[in-house]
Amino acid sequence: MNNLKQEDHSRSAYWRANIKILAGLLIIWFISSFLLGIVFVTELNQIRIGGFKLGFWFAQQGAIYVFLLIIFYYVWRMNKLDKQFDVDE
Amino acid sequence: MDILTWTYIIVGLTFVLYIGIAIKTRASSTKEFYIAGGGVSPLANGIATAADWMSAASFISMAGLISFMGYDGSVYLMGWTGGFVLLALLLAPYLRKFGKYTVPDFVGDRYYSQTARLVAVVAAIFISFTYVAGQMRGVGIVFSRFLEVDINTGVIIGMIIVVFYSVLGGMKGITYTQVAQYCVLIFAYMVPAIFISLQLTGNPIPQLGFGGTLNDGTYLLDKVDGLLTELGFIAYTSGSKEVIDMFFITAALMVGTAGLPHVIVRFFTVPKVKDARKSAGYALLFIAILYTTAPAVGVFGIYNMITNINGQKIESLPTWVQNWQKTGLITIEDKNQDGMILYQKDKVKNELTIDKDIMVLANPEIAGLPNWVVALVAAGGLAAALSTAAGLLLVISTAISRDLLKNALAPNISEKSELLYARISAIFAVVVAGYFGVNPPGFVAEVVAFAFGLAAASFFPIIIMGIFSKRMNKEGAIAGMIIGLIFTLGYLIYFKFMNPELNNKDHWWFGISPEGIGTLGMILNFVVSIIISKFTPPPPQHIQDLVEEIRIPRGATSAIIH
Numbered sequence: 001m002n003n004l005k006q007e008d009h010s011r012s013a014y015w016r017a018n019i020k021i022l023a024g025l026l027i028i029w030f031i032s033s034f035l036l037g038i039v040f041v042t043e044l045n046q047i048r049i050g051g052f053k054l055g056f057w058f059a060q061q062g063a064i065y066v067f068l069l070i071i072f073y074y075v076w077r078m079n080k081l082d083k084q085f086d087v088d089e
Numbered sequence: 090m091d092i093l094t095w096t097y098i099i100v101g102l103t104f105v106l107y108i109g110i111a112i113k114t115r116a117s118s119t120k121e122f123y124i125a126g127g128g129v130s131p132l133a134n135g136i137a138t139a140a141d142w143m144s145a146a147s148f149i150s151m152a153g154l155i156s157f158m159g160y161d162g163s164v165y166l167m168g169w170t171g172g173f174v175l176l177a178l179l180l181a182p183y184l185r186k187f188g189k190y191t192v193p194d195f196v197g198d199r200y201y202s203q204t205a206r207l208v209a210v211v212a213a214i215f216i217s218f219t220y221v222a223g224q225m226r227g228v229g230i231v232f233s234r235f236l237e238v239d240i241n242t243g244v245i246i247g248m249i250i251v252v253f254y255s256v257l258g259g260m261k262g263i264t265y266t267q268v269a270q271y272c273v274l275i276f277a278y279m280v281p282a283i284f285i286s287l288q289l290t291g292n293p294i295p296q297l298g299f300g301g302t303l304n305d306g307t308y309l310l311d312k313v314d315g316l317l318t319e320l321g322f323i324a325y326t327s328g329s330k331e332v333i334d335m336f337f338i339t340a341a342l343m344v345g346t347a348g349l350p351h352v353i354v355r356f357f358t359v360p361k362v363k364d365a366r367k368s369a370g371y372a373l374l375f376i377a378i379l380y381t382t383a384p385a386v387g388v389f390g391i392y393n394m395i396t397n398i399n400g401q402k403i404e405s406l407p408t409w410v411q412n413w414q415k416t417g418l419i420t421i422e423d424k425n426q427d428g429m430i431l432y433q434k435d436k437v438k439n440e441l442t443i444d445k446d447i448m449v450l451a452n453p454e455i456a457g458l459p460n461w462v463v464a465l466v467a468a469g470g471l472a473a474a475l476s477t478a479a480g481l482l483l484v485i486s487t488a489i490s491r492d493l494l495k496n497a498l499a500p501n502i503s504e505k506s507e508l509l510y511a512r513i514s515a516i517f518a519v520v521v522a523g524y525f526g527v528n529p530p531g532f533v534a535e536v537v538a539f540a541f542g543l544a545a546a547s548f549f550p551i552i553i554m555g556i557f558s559k560r561m562n563k564e565g566a567i568a569g570m571i572i573g574l575i576f577t578l579g580y581l582i583y584f585k586f587m588n589p590e591l592n593n594k595d596h597w598w599f600g601i602s603p604e605g606i607g608t609l610g611m612i613l614n615f616v617v618s619i620i621i622s623k624f625t626p627p628p629p630q631h632i633q634d635l636v637e638e639i640r641i642p643r644g645a646t647s648a649i650i651h
Binding site: 011015022034039041049051056060063064067068072078079088 | 155160162163166167170171173174177178179182296299300301302308309310311326327332335336339340361362363366367369370373374377380381384637640641642643644645
């Protein structure tokens with residue numbers, strides 16, 4: 001019984017840790033596309049990087065690169081979390 | 090050798106390759122037919138997902154679409170890639186752990202309800218059919234343009250090829266043909282893009298050439314902004330859509346992507362939960378190669394069109410312009426009879442009409458590349474259309490043989506006859522899709538936009554809540570799904586079919602266009618299901634245990650054997 005409870009406890013701790021990672025990454029996802037590429041695009045377009053206006057660059061290039069970083073970081077982070085909570089395969 | 094001979098050779102060789110793969114990888118069990126036996130490596134699955142996802146429209150039309158929309162075209166770039174973040178983080182690992190074969194499988198089991206399963210089956214079939222009709226048409230168009238055959242003959246050749254490898258190989262067959270198709274399509278896309286970038290900006294990487302300088306030292310984007318404003322258009326880097334509409338369209342495309350059954354089902358094919366996560370990353374990587382190149386191709390295209398055609402004498406146009414005039418993709422009409430071509434926003438004065446597809450199709454000739462590259466682009470377009478069509482057809486046949494027959498109407502059929510039914514329904518699905526390809530309903534383009542809105546308003550919320558809320562019950566889910574679907578469909582039909590003349594900013598709710606309404610439908614679905622579930626009994630204990638179970642990665646390998 002004690003053992004079962006402990007497992008329950010670690011499962012919910014695993015889930016909470018997972019949600020925390022997800023929330024952080026989804027905030028970055030939202031900022032890189034919706035805020036930098038859409039809502040604040042006019043302001044960011046004042047800044048230039050080479051031939052790009054920054055807001056335009058985020059909307060047509062940058063957001064996609066950020067998405068890639070998010071997923072690969074998530075893969076790495078979750079593999080670590082799975083091992084830590086001993087739920088990996 | 091001329092272009093036509095090269096095209097026959099290259100397209101012929103790729104077809105032999107696809108059929109060869111299909112014969113080698115034919116499916117011998119329902120598990121192989123539905124999910125490739127669950128043994129696909131994350132890398133192969135990522136590549137196959139990319140080919141599955143990128144359709145004829147992504148390959149042929151997207152760059153051109155963006156080149157005429159400028160900044161506004163960003164909705165497609167962010168929308169069709171950002172969905173993979175949602176898939177990787179919120180859906181793929183848990184659905185893989187759940188370990189069955191289809192999306193309606195999940196909906197039916199998680200919401201312990203045949204009604205929920207049936208609503209999901211109908212939505213999956215409807216979404217996939219609207220999408221596949223466009224693909225078959227795309228196959229026909231590529232054939233007719235490059236092989237000089239009739240569009241309908243093209244559709245029929247495409248049907249035969251797709252039947253061959255999807256009926257024989259099922260998911261296993263299409264997975265490995267999609268891997269081959271991705272290689273063909275990305276090579277065909279990148280070679281002309283690299284040469285055009287080099288030619289215009291001196292930088293071989295299109296993503297950098299995009300922000301590079303022209304021979305005269307000005308930045309390409311500044312130059313295009315200037316050219317367009319001179320001709321009466323708005324600058325390339327600024328848009329005309331309202332912020333709220335950009336926001337809602339992007340969100341609808343992202344969420345719709347994550348809710349499309351033919352994309353979700355690909356993550357059932359890998360062995361482990363961590364493979365599902367990783368393969369979503371690979372999928373986006375392989376998609377991003379094309380999606381970060383497309384806006385560069387778009388801006389190179391519009392620059393080449395304006396500088397090579399506008400203000401030029403009609404008799405001294407480059408040969409590629411004359412070639413494409415024959416196909417009707419470039420039309421020139423000398424309205425003021427001065428022997429020169431004038432490109433203008435003002436429709437009365439404008440003398441040049443360009444079809445958006447030309448931005449990709451004419452690239453090899455603009456860059457002065459050899460004929461075999463032109464042939465390669467044809468093979469690439471076909472690979473993109475065929476791979477997407479096969480993925481969609483598989484969803485339809487699975488929905489019929491598994492979700493309708495095995496799980497609802499005839500639960501006692503044997504494995505062998507289920508496999509036979511799966512093959513028969515694949516043939517049936519190809520024939521129906523081919524029919525729509527030959528007789529396209531006038532609204533094909535419109536209904537593809539529907540697919541995203543409907544997927545966003547139906548599948549996405551109930552799958553998310555099925556994983557992240559133990560309290561969500563069947564009453565809430567069914568009500569949410571139905572309200573989300575009816576609302577979204579109603580708004581689309583009202584503005585697209587009943588009152589197309591009212592389809593503008595002044596009449597839209599909150600300034601949201603029909604393309605973006607799926608986001609509101611999704612929010613509505615969430616709200617309705619949460620409220621309804623509060624007033625109805627919680628799901629039974631075994632369902633709550635199921636939710637608990639899919640949240641933990643361990644055991645996915647065994648979960649699939651049942």
